[in-house]
Amino acid sequence: MWADKRVGGELFKHLIQSQKQRKKRYGSKDKRAQIKNRIRIDERPAIVEQKARIGDWAIDTVIGQNHQGALVTVVDRVSKLTLIKNVDSKHADVVTEATDLHHE
Template sequence: MLEWTEVERLIWLDMSPEQASCRLVLECGLRISHETIYVYIYEDKRRGGDLWQHLRCQKPHRKRYAGGQERRGTIKNRIGINERPGIVDQKSRIGDWEGDTVIGKEPSRRIGHIG
């Protein structure tokens, strides 16, 4: 428990976790990675502590993936089906036939549909 008291002391002195990690090696011979110190600080925050306020950058937690939006199979500058010309409904030209693709997890499960 002594090592975490030392970690807290260094963080309260506004040292970064990287600096605290190096200082612990020099002063006490303790080897605690800066990643472990970050984990400790954020666990302290969840418990209602204030160590996180001594971090130099308080960045909001961000979701890694684009808010759950599907990115596969999107077409840039797509024109909606409501905006197509009337001649397309006649399907007299090769390019007027629609091709829908269902994108699945595995390429073997992708289904092409013409209609």
């Protein structure tokens, strides 16, 4: 089919991938989903590093084999109380919902 395109033919237009439009991402800000109200590690208060109070949580995701499913882990930095939730994907909205401790 691609040889047909090189010689000026029209058959390549019927290929599935011939219709895809791809856009380069360089030069633009990443617009993919971000976790709302997140605080960067370098912006957290100094008292968190001292591990002197209960209630400072560390959140992480563990991605499954072949990127199938994920676990969201929430660990209290002092008591080591660990909450684990299975989620279907690692997308920001799914992880944010899994870390909402008020609805457990």
